[in-house]
Amino acid sequence: xxxxxxxxGGREHALCRSLAADPQVTEVHCAPGNAGVAQVATLHPVTxxxxxxxxxxxxxxxxxxxxxxxxxxxxxxxxxxVREAGIPCFGPSREAARIEGSKAFAKDVMVAAGVPTARSRxxxxxxxxxxxxxxxxxxxxxxxxxxxxxxxxxxxxxxxxALGHAAACGRVVIEEFLDGxxxxxxxxxxxxxxxxxQPAQDHKRAYDGDKGPNTGxxxxxxxxxxxxxxxxxxxxxxxxxxxVTELARRGTPYTGVLFVGLALTAEGPKVIxxxxxxxxxxxxxxxxxxETPLAGLLLACADGTLGGFGPLSYRDGAAVTVVIAAExxxxxxxxxxxxxxxxxxxxxxxxxxxxxALDGDRVVSxxxxxxxxxxxxxxxxxxxxxxxxxxxxxRMRGSHHRTDIAGHSA
Numbered sequence: 001x002x003x004x005x006x007x008x009g010g011r012e013h014a015l016c017r018s019l020a021a022d023p024q025v026t027e028v029h030c031a032p033g034n035a036g037v038a039q040v041a042t043l044h045p046v047t048x049x050x051x052x053x054x055x056x057x058x059x060x061x062x063x064x065x066x067x068x069x070x071x072x073x074x075x076x077x078x079x080x081x082v083r084e085a086g087i088p089c090f091g092p093s094r095e096a097a098r099i100e101g102s103k104a105f106a107k108d109v110m111v112a113a114g115v116p117t118a119r120s121r122x123x124x125x126x127x128x129x130x131x132x133x134x135x136x137x138x139x140x141x142x143x144x145x146x147x148x149x150x151x152x153x154x155x156x157x158x159x160x161x162a163l164g165h166a167a168a169c170g171r172v173v174i175e176e177f178l179d180g181x182x183x184x185x186x187x188x189x190x191x192x193x194x195x196x197x198q199p200a201q202d203h204k205r206a207y208d209g210d211k212g213p214n215t216g217x218x219x220x221x222x223x224x225x226x227x228x229x230x231x232x233x234x235x236x237x238x239x240x241x242x243x244v245t246e247l248a249r250r251g252t253p254y255t256g257v258l259f260v261g262l263a264l265t266a267e268g269p270k271v272i273x274x275x276x277x278x279x280x281x282x283x284x285x286x287x288x289x290x291e292t293p294l295a296g297l298l299l300a301c302a303d304g305t306l307g308g309f310g311p312l313s314y315r316d317g318a319a320v321t322v323v324i325a326a327e328x329x330x331x332x333x334x335x336x337x338x339x340x341x342x343x344x345x346x347x348x349x350x351x352x353x354x355x356x357a358l359d360g361d362r363v364v365s366x367x368x369x370x371x372x373x374x375x376x377x378x379x380x381x382x383x384x385x386x387x388x389x390x391x392x393x394x395r396m397r398g399s400h401h402r403t404d405i406a407g408h409s410a
Contacts (some may be wrong), residue, residue, distance in 0.1 A: 001028060001295055003295055004058050005067045006070070009070065009355065010282045010353065010354030012030060012034075014284045016028050016030055019067075022294055035358045038358075050161025054073070058087050065087070066089045067298055068081045068091030074097035075276075095252040096253065096255070096276070103144070104173055110243070113243050116267075118175040118177070121173070124171050129166035130163065133163070133174060136177070139157055140159065140162035140174070142162050142173075142174050144165075146169075177273060179266075180278070183231070183262045183269070185240075186257050188256075188257055188303060189254045190304045192253065196235070200220050202309065206218060216369060218405065219320070219406070227286045231295060234268070235260060235262065246263065247366065253313075261279075284321040289315050289319055290315075291312075297312070306372050318377060318378070318380040318383040320380060320386075322387045322391050324369075324394060326370050327398025335367070346375075348374065348377055349375045349386040349387055354370055365399075375390060
């Protein structure tokens with residue numbers, strides 16, 4: 001099987017790594033990829049948000065499956081173009097991808113499907129925003145209605161900051177704050193049915209102790225020893241299946257991965273957000289534990305045969321990933337810094353590239369989140385120790401990372 005992965009981040013490196021290890025896969029290609037992805041896949045310089053260019057490349061390669069990683073190509077209609085070219089595609093259509101592309105659309109779907117989530121208001125004017133802030137109170141939660149690369153949400157007790165974010169975005173969703181631990185659950189969907197992957201927990205804030213601005217994610221781990229035993233079954237029954245059913249009812253069947261960001265509130269799990277793609281950095285740890293070969297699983301979603309695929313299997317133990325970010329991330333990250341120590345191996349750890357490029361024979365930073373360092377072990381503590389030992393061997397001027405990822409996992 002020839003597989004083409006679209007994207008250039010740590011999520012795509014993790015996908016390509018898993019696909020390359022699948023006995024069914026003969027070739028892995030990635031467009032555009034990065035310096036790390038080049039170690040496991042053939043790279044192609046294609047603009048990932050150009051539907052015609054992506055579908056043309058897939059045809060030229062004779063791809064048997066296209067996997068669209070990031071949200072922007074999905075919202076641009078890349079999956080639609082690939083399917084129109086007659087190639088199976090893992091990723092929702094442009095219309096279905098609005099579940100991430102528009103927070104207001106996602107809320108509308110959740111309300112129609114009866115999904116447990118925060119009460120909210122969609123606001124356009126400063127007056128509407130001010131009224132919504134007063135209605136829901138602190139902490140204020142203000143979300144850009146459109147795509148914002150994981151950085152469009154402000155959670156603050158400062159009313160002026162909340163109003164300023166609303167004004168800068170134009171159209172926002174303002175909602176009540178959901179109190180409780182956050183959990184990420186990926187559900188693989190084929191348009192009519194869905195299968196869950198193992199839950200993970202992400203750390204969104206930039207600095208230790210959940211301080212600083214929101215980011216795309218500074219680290220993650222799985223499994224979650226403290227999570228309720230019925231969490232996955234409950235979320236599938238209360239959230240995923242109703243959402244997939246509602247989207248199909250609207251004539252926009254959902255094919256791909258539905259990322260469910262949850263808060264485990266006193267009333268039970270409630271949805272914070274939906275994403276239309278694998279979450280980064282949760283993908284890095286979830287795929288590490290997934291034992292079921294990935295290509296056939298994604299192809300079953302693409303061709304509508306997921307219902308007969310059979311149960312998934314996982315490796316024993318745990319995985320923890322720690323993100324190494326560039327100087328000044330998430331505001332205005334510095335690019336071009338040389339990365340050293342990548343060849344210093346640590347047992348039970350490896351490095352995935354998120355924002356890197358080649359400068360001659362040197363690997364340099366080329367994004368905000370530069371590397372994801374994955375550690376594995378028999379439990380979360382051992383996996384965490386392996387990840388941080390590997391982090392300690394990597395050197396990049398101005399870089400920063402959190403030191404408390406998975407620190408309170410038990």
